[in-house]
Amino acid sequence: MTRTAPVPARTADAGGAPTRPLRVAGVATVGAVLALLLAAVHLTQGTADVGVGDLLRFVVGAGTEQADAVVIASRIPRLLAGVLVGVALGLAGCVLQTISRNSLASPDTLGVGRGAYVLIVALSVAGLALPVPFAGAVAFVGGLAAAALVLVLSSGVGSGPTRLVLAGSAVGLALESVTVALLLLFEEQTVGLYAWGSGTLSQFGMTSMAWMAPVVAVAFLLLLTLSTELDLHGLGDDSASVLGVNVRRTRLFGVLLAVLLSAAAVTVAGPVGFVGLAAPAIVRLLVPLVPGLARHRALLPMSALAGIIVVIGADVLARLALGAQVGGVEVPTGVVTSFLGALVLVGLACRYRQSGPTRAAPAARSARLRGRAGFVVVLVVVAVGTVGAATAATLLGDAKLLTGDVVNYLTGRSGPLVTFVLDARVPRVLAALTAGAALAIAGAVIQAACRNPLAEPGIIGVTGGAGLGAVLAITLVPVAGTALITGSALVGAAVATLAVFGLAARGGLDSDRLVLIGVGVSAAAAAAITFVILLSDPFNVGKALTWLSGSTYGRTLPQVVPVVLALLVAVPILWRSRRELDLVAVDDDTPRVAGIALERSRPLLLGLACLLTAMAVSAVGVISFVGLVAPHAARALVGAKHERVLPVTALLGALLVSVADTVGRTVIAPGQLPAGLVAALVGTPYFVWLLWRSRTA
Known part of the structure; x- marks a missing residue:
């Protein structure tokens, strides 16, 4: 291959543009000077009283022994x-x-x-x-x-x-x-x-x-x-x-x-x-x-x-x-x-600019719509499984109980030991069930509103925002009650949601851009949470990690009430909006043809998802992947219509978090693993499998 003669003082880069070596050298010089200035300032910082003069004396070999030791060590x-x-x-x-x-x-x-x-x-x-x-x-x-x-x-x-x-x-x-x-x-x-x-x-x-x-x-x-x-x-x-x-x-x-x-x-x-x-x-x-x-x-x-x-x-x-x-x-x-x-x-x-249509993972695509009888069978099976998981969660733990003990507890005839155990365990079971249902429903709504089957509250930053709000309340106000923690989580989730969707909507809502921005916001929230924990209580990391990993430990009935109220508010509205969810999940044009105003509908749906996520986080901490796994599994079982997806999703979310919490309380009893860790270890392989399936989709 014939080589062309280089252009004097200007060579071409791989793309054919002139390289301009003097410009490159100029940028490198500016960068080097900036690095040296930062290094000089860096050397003057520290807990010991060693300043610029001490450093200069160290350079010329005239420093004191103590100052030189600080600089060297x-x-x-x-x-x-x-x-x-x-x-x-x-x-x-x-x-x-x-x-x-x-x-x-x-x-x-x-x-x-x-x-x-x-x-x-x-x-x-x-x-x-x-x-x-x-x-x-x-x-x-x-x-x-x-x-x-x-x-x-x-x-x-x-x-x-x-x-x-x-x-x-x-x-x-x-x-x-x-x-x-x-x-x-x-x-x-x-x-x-x-x-x-x-x-x-x-x-x-x-x-x-x-x-x-x-x-x-x-x-x-x-x-x-x-x-x-x-x-x-x-x-x-x-x-x-x-x-x-x-x-x-x-x-x-x-x-x-x-x-x-x-x-x-x-x-x-x-x-x-x-x-x-x-x-x-x-x-x-x-x-x-x-x-x-x-x-x-x-x-x-x-x-x-x-x-x-x-x-x-x-x-x-x-x-x-x-x-x-x-x-x-x-x-x-x-x-x-x-x-x-x-x-x-x-x-x-x-x-980022979209290079083509978003591709859904195979499991995220609409399964063949089952008949009504098939849907009822699935719903009954999942409901029975959820009830069974709740029963097992009530009976199992560091102290094993019998169903008769629970019956006596409900009728007020249990002994002091059983009463003590169930007074602590029943709120945990209810917190796991309600938070799991809330996160699952929020995930289904976000996936439909964003038209991205791989979106969920944790990945797009809503969970991180809620977690940051709750952590700030806990650390700044050590005696913070349920109302303050719940309100702070809601504010944090709302701010994260507005940031993510506000930035992603510029120039038209693009699902890929939304996920990328969400991951960035989630990473920023995680860094801020780490900063708050280490700054406020660096010697009690275990307590913060337990909450940030999603735990029902020490939960009380008042902490479950906000989640129940959020479900009572959101579920009826979402049920009435089930047709809108079906249409919004398709594209922007179809809902408008059907007379649905996306400018009103999408913010309402996302606001409800934000509310559900915040209340769940305030009750059990940060639990990821429930909002991804449950809606996917529901669509695979009953199809894509939200009148069927929503109830099955809620039950599957409750089932998943309940099982995760029970496993975390029993596998290493009397020690405990946070439910969020167990759920992540279960949900991550499923997510990886979705990505693997979609490689050749």
Whole structure:
């Protein structure tokens, strides 16, 4: 192939645009200066009284012994950890976005950090204190397994940003559920790992960085050698193959190096969230102004530099805003980067344009409409199953009871022990049944209103908003009653709903854009919740984790009343609107032809879903995937008409949460697992199966 002579002072990038090396150098210089300024400010921050003068005397070798010790033992290790983590995650995110040709790919959306984290927590539970290189190898294995699963699930027909983010969210939630279960069951062996799991730059010496820095450096050099192949890979498989690129080998090598970089970052500082998404995104935003940044020989080092700026900048911002003790010790840097990264995700999602019709997973599509007799049979079977689950939940637990004990309790003839047990257990059973029904109905309504079969209150941020509102009420007002917690959860859910649907509706409601924005809002809410927990009560993480994992522990009848009232308000309205739900789920034109005003109908439906979600969260905490699994299962059993879907969905939701709560109370009695963890462990495989089925849909 004939090579064309390079244009003087201007070479062409992979897309044919002039690279303008001077512009690239100028951007790199500005970035380097900004990073150095942030590093200088970073070194002056800390709990010890070591300022600029002490640092200058340290540089020239005239510092005091005490000040020099602080700089060497604390300031420099923290700064170097931030640099290493920023470089590693910036590079990893850049490569993953190129390999997947997806601007939303990152170690977070692929579950790499969570996969590494869960294995490290498991090692702590087993009492194994591995040396740094072996811990890094374990993190690599966990991250690689998670990334491989997400990439497989998000491939196939209709692959794109939405499928990738949904698959990563599902896998990440499952891994996080396992991690939280381990943290709750083995609190002594995992002390401090909750904060570390949010990503912290606090270091004890230089050992981990001494081992991981060469790994990051070698991976960086290897990626630079791949820069040409990565440039061509972005042109598509066919074009890259024609130009001599072994696409499969390049993709495999790139993913392995990205996971290796992510594992190195996790080994040093834990899962620092969303740096791998934000850093390359910032650089790519400059490409229209500086086309040369599109080439990977510039994009890779600039993403690494942007990663440094994001990590160090987040740490500096946290300590400036919160003080050295809070921002540097109690609140991990990863909480700040996760919040900033979530905003970047929302911004990218707002720029997303639909490339085609939303594809539903096979199980989400309308099952063949059964006859009325078949519907009645299904309804009776599910109702009997729900009653059976409620009965088992009443009888089983750390103290086993008989049906006669329950009859005596209901008639006021039970003994003190039975009365004590059932006074505590009956509200839990009712809370699980009513909250499960509320979340399931909310999921069915959201899926219809959004016309996205993979949407549910947890994924699109409504549950996270309600959880944040309730957590704020609990932490700011320690004696908060049911009314305040319920009201705060409702406000939080309403704000999240307005934010998600308000942003998604700009330019027309697009279901894919809505889900992406919802995931971003949910991530921001999760970061805010972690911030509030660690800031208010860092030494009582178990209590907060139990509530955030969805638990009926300690529930009383007054806490169940708001859920019952929400169901009494919402169910009749939704039943009268069942025909509207059928039409709204089709498209925007069909309801208008039938005389339905979408401008009035859709906000009403979403408001009812928001109300049901908030009341459920205020009663039992955060429980995910019930609003996804129950409506899917209902449609598979009775078809898509909502006059049949709604009652079956409500019963299935009540059944699922009730069984999850019973299993959590009995499998490790007298210990307990939160119902939300059990429900997530059940719901996640089902969600993964839906994504797998839809790969060839």
